[in-house]
Structures are given as C-alpha cells and as structure tokens.
Amino acid sequence: MVAGLTVAAVVIPKALAYATIAGLPVQVGLYTAFIPMLIYALLGTSRVLSVSTTTTIAILVATALEGLVSANATANLATASATLTLLVGVILIVARLLRLGFVANFISEPVLIGFKAGVGIVIVVDQVPKLLGIHFHKGSFLHNLLAIGHGIPQASWTTVAVGAVMIGLLVAMERLLPRAPAPLIAVAAGIAGVSLFGLSAYGVATVGHVPTGLPALTLPDLQMMTALWPPALGIALMSFTETIAAGRAFAQSGEPTPQPNQELFATGVANLAGALFGAMAAGGGTTQTAVNRLSGARSQLSGLVTSLAALGTMLLLAPLIGLMPEAALAAVVIVYSVGLIQPAEFWEVLKVRRTEFIWALVALVGVVLVGTLEGIVVAIIVSLVALAYQVSDPPVYVLGRKPGTNVFRPQSTEHPEDETFPGMLMLKPEGRIFFANAQRIGEKMWPPIISTKPKVVVLDFADVFDFEFTALKMLTKSEKKLREEEGVMVWLVGLNPDVLAMVRRSPLGETLGHDRMFFNMEQAVARYSASRTGG
Template sequence: MSHRVADALGYKDMDNISAASSRHNSENLPYVHKVGVPPKQNLLKEIAGTLKETFFADDPLRQFKDQPRSRKLVLVFQALFPIFEWGRNYSLSKFKGDLIAGLTIASLCIPQDIGYAKLANLDPQYGLYSSFVPPLIYAFMGSSRDIAIGPVAVVSLLLGTLLQNEIDPSENPVDYLRLAFTATFFAGITQFTLGFFRLGFLIDFLSHAAIVGFMAGAAITIALQQLKGLLGIKKFTKKTDIVSVMRSVWSAAHHGWNWETILIGMSFLAFLLVAKYIQGKKKKKLFWVPAIAPLISVVLSTFFVYITRADKHGVQIVKHIRRGINPSSLNEIFFSGEYLAKGFRIGVLAGMIALTEAVAIGRTFASMKDYQLDGNKEMVALGTMNVVGSMTSCYVATGSFSRSAVNYMAGCNTAVSNIVMSSVVLLTLELITPLFKYTPNAILASIIISAVISLVDIEAMTLIWKVDKFDFVACMGAFFGVVFSSVEIGLLIAVSISFAKILLQVTRPRTAVLGKIPRTTVYRNILQYPAATKVPGILIVRVDSAIYFSNSNYVKERILRWLADEEEQLKESSRPGVQYLIVEMSPVTDIDTSGIHAMEELFRSLEKRDVKLVLANPGPAVVDKLHASKFHEMIGEDRIFLTVEDAIVTCAPKMDLEP
C-alpha cells in the first residue's frame, strides 16, 4: 500500500500498515482498515474554528485577500451599499422592467398602506410614510433584487395589539404614537445587531411549520378584525381572539350593522377575489390584474361615496389624511422614562417577526432566480431602514409577500423597483392624499381581507401533516394560539413547540438495529429493509445523533434494551446468545465527557453479560476524544474498526456471513 493511501486512511506509521497487511494475508482474511487518529488540535484553534463556522461560514473576508488598500476600501463600501456594485452594470433595459414593476407595486401598496396603518391603530398617513423612506434605504443597502418593502399585515396587527395593551390609542394618541416610534427604533436596533454580529442563525430556531401556523392564524385574526369596517360596526372589541370578535359582531347585529357599508364592502371584496382568481388561472401574464384591482376599488368606491354622500347615511370614511412628506420624529422616541422598556420589549418582538418574514421572502425569490442572498446584509439593511424610519414618522416595515410576488411577476430586475415605488408614494403624499377623504373604510377592509387570504396555506399544512406529525402539532399550536388567544400567545406557542421539538430530538435520538443486505457488505436498518438479516451472535446498533450530556444515559439504556430484547428472542428460539455488540457510530458527529462516561458504563455492563463492545466508523472528533479519555485502552485498540464489515470479519472470521 502506498504512503498516499495510508495518509488518506489516517495512518501515521507505514510499518504498522505493512505488518497488519502481512498478518491478515497470512491468515487468509480480507484486509481490515484500522481507524486513524486525527492530529491533535490546539484549543484556541479549535475554538476559533468553531466560532468561524458558526458566525463566518460564508467567509465574508475572502474577497479582501491579496487586495491593495484602496481596493479594500471600495469593497467595504460596496459591501455596505450593494447598489454601487450592481449599479455599474445597470442598463436602460433593466430600468424598463424595474419601472413597470415599481409602478405596479405602488398601485398595490398605496391602498394597502392606508389599511395596514389602521391595523396598527395609526392614522393612514403613517402607512404611506412607511412606504417612502424605508424602501429608499433598502434599495441602497439590501441584497435582494425582488423583495418589496413596506408595512405588512401581520407585523401591523402584532404592533397594534402590543401597543394598545400599554396605551389606549383613543385616550392618549400622542403617547401611543411615540411608543410606536420607540418600538420601531428598537425593532431596527434588534435587526441591525443580529446582522452586524452575524447572529442571523437565531431566527432559524422558529421552524417552518410554526411559521406556517402562525401566519395562517394571524391571517384569520386580521380578517376577523376587518368585520368592523366591512359591516360598518362602530363599537368593536379591542381583543383579537375569535370568541371576543364574534361576540362583538353578533351583539351589534341588531343596531350596529350598516347595509350600505355591507353592500360596498362585499361587492368590492368579490371584485378583488375574482381578480386574484383570474391571475391564478393565467399565472404570470395577468399579474397586473390583482395588482391594480385595489387601487381601482379605492377610486371607484371613493367616487361613489362622494357623489351619493353615503357618508351621511352611516358609511364610515377615511376622512383626513395629512398632506406632505414624512416629518421628523426623532424627538418623539422615548429614550427614557417608563415607556422605554415597554418600547424595547415590543420592538424586539416585532423586529424578530418582521425579520423572519423578510428573510423567508427574500430566500424564496432568490432561489427562484438562482442567486445568493446574504442574510446578514439583509438584517443590517432592514435594521438600518427601521432605525431611520423611526426618526421619520414610520412604523415597522419589512418585506411584503404579496407585493414581492407582484414585483417578481412584473419583471423587476433590481431594487430600483423599490425606488420607483417610493417615488410614487412621495407624489401621492404631496399631491393626492386629499382625494382619499371619502374613501370608505369598507374598501380598506376588503383590500386587507383579500391580501391576507393567501397567508392561509392549506397545501403547506397538508404537506406538513404528511411529512411530520410533530411539525403539524407545532403548526396547529401556533394557529390555534393566535386565533383563540392573541398574536403574542400564538407566537409564544410557536417558539415553545419549536424548542420542544429540538430538545426532544436531542435528548431522545433515534437508534436502529442493523442487518446485512444479501450479497453485499452493506448493513442497514432491519425495519426499513426487511431483506436485511442479523449476523448470528452479533448485535449491530446504530446511534443517529451526537452523544452529549442531554442524551448519553438514554443512548446507553436504549442500547442495553436492544440487547435485552435480542437475547430474549434468542433464548426463546434456543439459539446461542450475543457475543459481540457493534455500535455503528458514523452518524455520531461528536461526543462529550458525559457521553464518554456513558460508553464506559455500557462497556462495564456488557462485560458482566460476557458481551464484547465493538465500535465501527467513529468520526474524527469522536476518535480524538476516545483517545484523550483513554477509552480506546479500556475497550482495546483492536475493537475500533473503519466499517461494520471489518468488525464482522474480525469478530467472526470463521462464520459464513452470506445468508
């Protein structure tokens, strides 16, 4: 055997290989590869390597290597503001696509923003403000080409619910608005901090199933909240759970419903749903139909109310929307006092939800167009835009799925579509806002209902049920928590179940008994492969997880239970007992001191049963720790093998292995 092969197998001593090879050849046995020991690592290097893999897995500094100082400064500037990197290759043809996309999403965002501001219990202009400044900042700092920035329904509802728990917006509107700006400021700080310190992996702890359930529950809650505007109810509950909302709706049935409002709202809701249906049938070709349908609804309903003066007959209207661009709100933020801590708590929660939604949307469209999305850059961009937004009368903005989908289908090429949208919102604030005076609230309710319906993803829920029942429990827990309690309770349930799943998988890892696939040297789970047969006198168990303090006792006890079950079956059939127990350790990526201690206890328990412990294919980290703890001396150097087949050949050289 060559030294190169020896190095590949992890051997340090060529003479040992030759001796081992000669011994096996003289005994007419297949050559058995021994498991090599990786070189010792310096503690600081090991810690540095772990930290690098955790926080800098994408190696963000690789582009700066071997670059002159001036070039490094340019690269740093481009890293902070990606627009100056892709902007060098920007062309008129790309601008045409961005212009059409920007105008299209602007027609969608303007009526949505007015409605979403009401979800947050804010005046309509604050929704428009939040689609002016944040998209401009994101266009310069964001790395997604497709995401459309602005207020979104879920975050607006969450923010409105949490804020009104602290301050009544009708009794103290000034402090309520200030607390909203404070929460937005801390939402931005949270997002920026996660991106700057590369802690974005934390949002991955909220599972996909929990997000699906949370979004669906929030969509139902938002839709129920719109019954106030859709039915023309004046006195409505401030609670968001379905029981309180339906009680409020039915209690107003005798005197609080307005038939003119219902007629307007239901008619245009049907129009919006038909527009969505048409686009769904024709796919990308008619993307503009549901995009401009909300604006058409606003224009037609406003004109209808104005000429009929339906507002005199109980139809509630938007009334005044302040004209002009965003005023400064820096002095409105609570940097001290009793509301500082409350704003911080609300901001962190809203910021995390907004971040989760934006990153999920960005990744979805990035994969569709086959480009890489830098998650940490996204967080820094989102955080910066919300910090600046809090100082310019905006509340929490993030990526909107409905607008991003329209942006994508309209043919956007870059983030310039956000600049176009922002410019249209600017013109709206300066010139058009007085025209919204007679816009009926029922239309805004219809627009919001039609927008959030898509958040109830029945197909995704069905798939979750088919794939993983525990995931489905997490999904339904989040869903029912939001619908029957509150948004924050639903979120808490979603996070709790996600963590419970992680803990369950860590503390109770899977194990399996392996058998040999006929006419091969492959060993697989006997439950998955019925043709796999057990080797007489040998029990092969695979552990499908790292062995840590949290699961080491369970792994030891589970292996002993497998052994007890096997010996009981052998005893009943009057066959010889187990002589060797082989632990297949290829899935065991790591082991700690508690794991080593559990393996020592397992070894001693097997000794009492006159069963020999054998290890197969331990990874480098495991082998290193087995040697550091001297466990290899306890078990014996000749009991650690590269493969299960090698272990079988050595443990039972005279046995006919072919079934």
Template structure:
C-alpha cells in the first residue's frame, strides 16, 4: 500500500550499481540546466529570479519520492509561468510582495486541487486534451512567451497586458531600445545556438550565463548600461505560512483549476512518451496527480510558485541515462548548493541573457509540421488547432485551453451524432456484404431487401439521425421493399431513448408491410434487447448471427437450426 503512494519504496530497495553513473550524470546536468532556466522562467512569471530556484528545489525532491515516473524532472516551466503571469496580472495587485504572496498561495491551491483529483481518480481527464488542442495551445503560448521576453532584449519597459497590446507598445517604444542590452541578447542567442550545434549535450545556457557574468564583472561596463538581475538572496528558502483571506480562494479558483489541469496533462504527455521508450514500468495517472499535488503543496510553504515537469529537462534526463528518481535528488542538491554558495555571482547576470535563454527554449515548443499534416489530411482537426492557436494568442492563455477543449468536445459530439452509415450488398459469388459505394461493381443488391450497417452505439444523440437516414433509404428502395436488415456488429450500446426509437421504427415498418431483421448483434446489445423488452418487439425469429443468414431468410424463410438459434439469442439477462 505504501509503495502505491510512495514509489521510491519500490525502486530504492532494488537499486542497482549499474544505475549510478546514469543517475549522477543526468542529475548534475539537469541541475546545471535548472539554474539559468529557473531564473529565466521566474521572470516570465513576473517574480524575482530566485523564486525560480526555489521552485526547482522542494517540488523536485518530493516528486522523486512520490512520482510514478522515474525520469520526469520537476521544477519551473515556461508555459505554467506564463499562465501564472497572465492570471495574476489580471488581479492588478498593488505591490511586488502581494504578487509574490499570491503566486505562492496559487501553488498551494493548485496542489490541493491536484491532490484531490488524484484521490478521486480523475486521471482520465488528461484524455480530453486532444493533440490538435495541445499543439495549437503550446505553439501559441510559445509565441506569447517569446513576445513577453522582447522587453529584456530591447531594454525597454513594457506595462501592457495581452499579446497585441504588448506588440503595440513595443512598436511605439522601439526608438527607446537600449543597444547594449540588444547586443548582449542577440549575442547570447547566437552563442547558445552555436554551442548546441557543436554538441547537443553541451550545457549551452549555463555556459552563456558564466561567460556573461565574467564579462560584466571584468570588463569596464558602466553601471546602468546593461540591465542586471541584481542581488539574489543567499541561502535555502525559509518555511513560510500563507496568510490569504477566504476571498482569495474564489478569486483564484479558475486560474488554479486551469493550471492544475494543464500541468497534469503536460506531465502525463511526457511521462507516457518516456514510458513508451523505456517500456519497463507503468506510469499511474492518478499517482502522478497526487505526486504533483504534494510537490506543489509542500513547495508552496518553501516559497515555490506552481511547478511542473519540464520537457527539455526530462529529455536530458532520458538522454543522459537516468534510471530512477535519484537523478532528481542529485539535481536538487546542485540547486541547493548554488543557493547556499553561488547566488552573489548571479547578481552580475544580464536580464537580456535570461531573455535569450527563454527565446531559444520556447522555439522548440512551436510545431510546424503537425498543422501542415492536419491541413492535408484532416481539415476539421486543422480548424480545431488553428482556432485554439488564435484564441490563445489573441485572447488569453486560460481562455485558449478552455475554449480549445470545448471546441474539441463539440467536434466529438458532432461526429458521434452523425456516425457512418453504410448500405451493404453481397459480393458476387460470396457471403461477404460490403459497402455498395466502395464496391459498386462487385456487389449485387435486391429491390426487396435493404441492408444497413450503423457504425456506432445507438443513443439519444444520434437516434433521430439513425431514424431519418433509415427511412430515407427505405424511400429510395421504393414500393417493392419487404425486408430491412440492420447489421448491428458495430452497435455496442443502446440507451433507453434509442430503444424507444427502435420500437417506433419497427412498428412503422410493419405498418408498411416491411419486416425488420437484425444480424450480428454482439452480447452486450443482445442483453439490452432482453432487459429493455425490445426482444418482444423485434421477435426472436428476427435475430441472426450473420448478415448472409438474414438475407438467406429473406430469400427463403425457414426455421433456424439449433446452433443458429442458440448463438443469435444468447444473453446474460434473458432466456433463449
């Protein structure tokens, strides 16, 4: 039972010496990555850089203990940081201290929601984020993040909120560009790209951070020419109680729910991808919710804003050969040692360098190939992606993901309300019955028999469509029609509304002297025939195992043999 909630009890007793080198290498590399990334992502969230290091500390350690995925690296991430910034900016808090307090309280709120969702076994919710929604949302969010960092590269002050408003203000203030900041920012971008091109495993961001600090420290740069990070508090984060009133719970609920949902979906997407590559352990969605919840709850008391698993850091974990959560523990130690001994050095770090790190990092989040594939293959899903992208980019982060999910559900409902219906005919010389539109030259049909296949469950959402299409085909057949055969192989459920509609259809057809037959009904559907009383309306003699048996009956009515009778009428809920 304890292993279920604390997976470290599963992998730690079985730890092998062969794991050691991979875990240490991955942990040190990710820890070095976390330092510049954490500080940069804190700037996105509108927080002092040190809070990015705090968010890389306790949450990462707790996830190593409670997470079911052994390779996810938890800490501050760009997307969640942007959601924090956009959500808290709308509250128009009066000063920085209130803003920080609200960000830490938000981490607590998000953690409580994730923990509750985990215990309520709501991990299935991640399935409602379709790939087009995720792709459109992530690409737009990456652009929003990139635009938000232009002020650091240009060295100008931007007070506007919203993508269009920010771009407009940048346009009017472009003449105020601080060229030393611009040179440092562009040089940092080019150097990071060059180092990555030289060797993808090089800690390019950290190298640029060190070089820029040394340049500012030793070169004769006048104070104020370049915007610096400034003084960073030394030491580990202190335990701090939250002091938020009851009114803040209702104010932050929409933002906290959005963050809880999105961060979990991000984490599960990465966890599943890692799981597919390793194929050695199973990621439990509900435990992931609980692990992220605990990490954020406890982390919030140690000055962490909402944390989540980072895509780039997780990729490094995998590439460096991490096998267990020990890699996360090592990366936590690297960040802790930095906070204890190295923070004074980071006061010389130019903000333009952090902006450059973010610009390079978010570029990889923009997916160019997938929209092109959708446009060629699935126009409806391309529209969903584009709609989510534009909503996120132009209206807002939270609105983008919510509207994207709602739109995807609308498309789903539209599809299942009008499922595929095929009119079948016999392939000449065989007992195969196929769609007459696909096998027009190979099939033969008879004017007195209509064979129809319905490729979905039959329920209140599509019962009227089913009835309308069936009678349209009945009309097309003309006066000579005597039998309607429903191939029910794809129907796995019939609800009460659809059962009533089916009863009406059968009675209407009988009034026209047309007999209704059903072929291929599977067990669960036959059970519903009995439990709903439909079996009395349909008639036991009208159920057949295969379509060709029903058609043979139409051509030459005869009694079914014993095995046909047994299989066609078998049910858990009724007698044969």
C-alpha cells in the first residue's frame, strides 16, 4: 500500500504532463493512471509493473492526432484519442491471439542492462531543466544536453534550492530510513513548502490547475480508424516493447517471469477499457515501475492502490496535487532513475563475453540517441546479426580420446597425451547445420582430412540438433567424392532420432547402411580397431 501511494505521487503528476505532451486535456492523464492501471493489476503477470503511459507513447499520440482535429475541438480531440487508444487495444489483443509474444524473447539480458541504463540517462537529462527552473524547446538528447548548458546562467536559484533540498532529503531517507516512503514524504514536503512559504512567488513552478470529476463515457469514431490504424500499430508495438522490457527488468529471483502473451492481453484490455473512459494509449512505464519496486512493492496490490489514488485525486485531491513543485517531482524521478544505471552489470557482462557487452552498449547508445523503441530495435537487430554470424560459422573440432576413458574431447596443446588412431580422423561439428553454414563447415573439415589422409572420417553429430536438406545434399556429394576419388569412408555417429530418420530416408542413408552409422564414438572406435586387427 505504501508503494502504491508512493508511485501515485510520481505517476499522477507525470500523467498530467504526458497528457499535455500529447496535446490532450490534463485530466486525461488522471484517467490513464486510473483505468489502465486498474485493469493491468487484475490481468497482468508482473507483480510490480506500473501501467499508465510514457513519454514516448505521449509523443507518438501527439504525432498521430496532429492535424486530425482542430486544437480547439475538445470533443473531437477526445473522440480521436479514444479511437486511437481503442485501436491500440485491439492490435494488442489480436497479437495475443496470434501468439506474437515470442518477439519479447529477442530481448536478451545484456540488451535489458543497456536499455535500463539508457533510459536512466535519458530520464535524468529530461528532468534536470525542472531542477534548474529553465525552459527550452525539447529535441534530441544532445540538443537537450547543450540547451541545459546554455540555460544554466538563467536558472532560478530558488528552484535549484528546492530541488537540492528534495534530493538531499530523498538520499538521506534512503540511507537512514530505508523503509520510509521517501518520495511520498518529499512530495508532501514540497507541497507544504509551496503552501506555507509561497514559493510560487519566487519563481518555483508547480504542476498547476487540475480539474476534478469522473471521466465521461467516450465512444470511438469508426471513420477515424482508417487514418489512425497505422500510428496505432506503432504505438501498440511501443506499448508492448516497453511493457515487457520494464516487467522483465524489474522481476526479482523467485518471482514469476512476465508472460509475453498474457502481457499482450492485459495491456490490450487495459487500453480497450481506458478508451471508453477517456484515457490515452497506455503501457508499462520504466520509471514508475522502478519507483514501485524500490518502494517495496511485492504484488499487484500496489497497482490497485495507485489506481485508487488516481480516483481519489480526480474526486478530492486535484487542487492539492496542483501545488506540487515540479522540482520536487523531478528530484524524485532523478533519484530513482539513477539506480537504473549500473556500471557493475556492464563490467560483469564484459568479463564473461565481449560480444554481449557490445550489445549492451548498443542498447544504451540507441536509447540515448534515437529513442526508447528505436534503441531497442537497433539492439535487437545487432543481437540478431551477431547471432547470425555465430550460427554461420560454427566450430568443427578434431577429437582425441582421454587415455584410459571413453571421453572424447577436442584436441589441444593442453592435452597432448590424448589418443588418436592411425587412419581414423574424428571430427565433431556443433549446432544446427543448414544452408547458411553447411559450406563453411565443409571448408573447415577439408584441411584436417588433407593433412592426415585418413582411411575413415568419423563425423560425431551428437551436438547437431538439426540437419537441413541443403546440408544433407552437400554431405552426400562430399561422401561420394571422398569414397570414389580418395578411397576414404565416412561414418556418422550420435545422430538424434530426427536427424537419423532424415538421413535414412535419403540416398546417403542407403549408401551408409547400418554398418557406417553408430550410436556413439566408442562403438565406432571399437569397430575400426577390430577391422584393423581382423576381428
């Protein structure tokens, strides 16, 4: 309950701001923090994911609605927003029916590490102007960074003092009183400061007027759907990507992992219901989820409390929330967003594997320079390209037998004592063998064959889980060439049932027969040794 109230202190004013970014009335932000949050808490699989809306979704909504209706046509604007949100919900539910949640499996742990760090950096830079009391037209990350530097001489020092006090209070409470609802206390202190000391008169900006009242039923316009479905598709993708990334990023050990297909359904229904009650497009928010987790959330109850707090704000607390200093809100967001940047996690990845460290950096740089969705897409593409490269160049090992055992392992300078058998070459490819890597595997096999001039080449397929038709044809041609031109026999070892059945149905299976296919390498060695001794 404390976590839910704490998140409400962050979500509610941010939701108001996101509504204005989208060009919608500020109360739409409250509706979005109420209905979608409530629905997701009932249907979602993440215990701590906080669902309302995000900066990126707000910007995409603004782009979708821009030019569609007149800025003064509030009724038409509400209808257009409801139509857009409804379409987002429908697309997410259709994606669930098509079981497209597997797309989330392409987001690896290093990519999540980079994603979180990039989001943390972007959020901090986005909130710094509020701490300084400066205003400028927002643009790219680098543009915002330069604008902050140029705006420092015009900073409101009263605002800076409020922000510094809030940050100091938050940090001190986190260290000395870790169980206390620090953000809630900081926000309450900020509101009290504005009320008691009239800080607004000294240039301290506040959230401003917030209308009261329940949302009215809003019906979509079927005629608008034709124009709105393309941007709705992009917003749905953004909603799902941010939702699953945030849900996975903040899942702790021992908790259920968010289920992508159920997440599609939960966010889809949340958007559908929200559309009917004036909410804008919704999805999981990284910042508010971080606050939720760090404030002690352990179940979806925190989301229900946040939703009810939004309802209470609509009915009773809107004037009070309007007194919240923007600097206090920025302080809360910054303090909790800095925790998303974990250099130790990058170092841990680097120690294990340099390639995946690069993935993490690409995700970070992508989020910072081109945006949240674009950064994730870039990181996924880099991950897939790197994976494709690895798959296209799998290892092929020359095996030896550990003395006195039936263990066959790759030959190396560390084990010069491993046994080999004159006239017999043991080779072991690994992974899936298919059209993209079959040629490369063949190229790797030929050098040891040429150098050792064996009578028998034994291919250990124990670690080959799939053998595609193109690769089978290439092996058939190679076997024929070795047998007819070089007098070399090819034996196969350790085929799994699917690969074995495929080989048996092919001409290669007829050529090899039962005599040249074995269950394991030990059987092949025994057969070869027996043939040499005449046994």
